[in-house]
Amino acid sequence: MHNILFDLDGTLTDPGLGITRCVQYALEKLGRPVPEADDLLFCIGPPLTGSFAVLLPGEPPSLVKEAVGLYRERYDREGKFENQVYDDIPEALGKLRDKDCSLFVATSKPEIFARQILVHFGLSPFFAGIYGSRLDGGLSDKGELIGHILQEEGLARAESLMVGDRKHDMIGARTCAIAGIGVTYGYGSRAELTEAGADYLVHAPLAIPELLARLRQEEDEGR
Numbered sequence: 001m002h003n004i005l006f007d008l009d010g011t012l013t014d015p016g017l018g019i020t021r022c023v024q025y026a027l028e029k030l031g032r033p034v035p036e037a038d039d040l041l042f043c044i045g046p047p048l049t050g051s052f053a054v055l056l057p058g059e060p061p062s063l064v065k066e067a068v069g070l071y072r073e074r075y076d077r078e079g080k081f082e083n084q085v086y087d088d089i090p091e092a093l094g095k096l097r098d099k100d101c102s103l104f105v106a107t108s109k110p111e112i113f114a115r116q117i118l119v120h121f122g123l124s125p126f127f128a129g130i131y132g133s134r135l136d137g138g139l140s141d142k143g144e145l146i147g148h149i150l151q152e153e154g155l156a157r158a159e160s161l162m163v164g165d166r167k168h169d170m171i172g173a174r175t176c177a178i179a180g181i182g183v184t185y186g187y188g189s190r191a192e193l194t195e196a197g198a199d200y201l202v203h204a205p206l207a208i209p210e211l212l213a214r215l216r217q218e219e220d221e222g223r
Contacts, residue, residue, distance in 0.1 A: 003155045004096055004212070005146060007164030008107035008114055008132075010045050010186030012089055012123060018075065018082030019044050026070035027055065030063070044187045045166035047108045047133070047140040072110075080113050085121050086185065088205040093126040095209035099216075105130045106149055106162065108140050129153060142172030150176060163208060164188075167196035181208065
């Protein structure tokens, strides 16, 4: 495996504080009940539109769209940096790069925000490409996004894998016929990742390059 696609939220960084605060801000502005932060953790990872549809049941799409706009208002101002890089992520990325891996970001977050976050935290130099959704909602489906990256970068499916913490990452990988590594240190449970078809599970960032080294060794031994 030479091409590694990484989810951002819950995989490279812990964005819990910023995302939950921005969801609360949007709901408060709409005059709706505002859940506690711990009850909003399901919003971390999936596309925003789907999360607000759950939080605003029975409401018209126009209100969900307004909620997303309010969320982004605060997120762009401050929420995107209420975030922290997981321990050992820079070291793990460095080890993968030293193994001649090409690294890419594949996030449902709007690409403009993903780039700003990665630059802010000094992670952008590790990546050959940074891909996210469009502000109009395009490419927010993880399978569609992964397929777009494979095509744009000319990546062989047999040489590519997706690393993420939620079921959407694993489902997207399966849709595009690439391997999926589920990380359990993020926001998705072991059960969620396994049921979504994760090929492998890792429990810490440095386990990712260790797994890759093992897969390459097995590949070499099988030739």
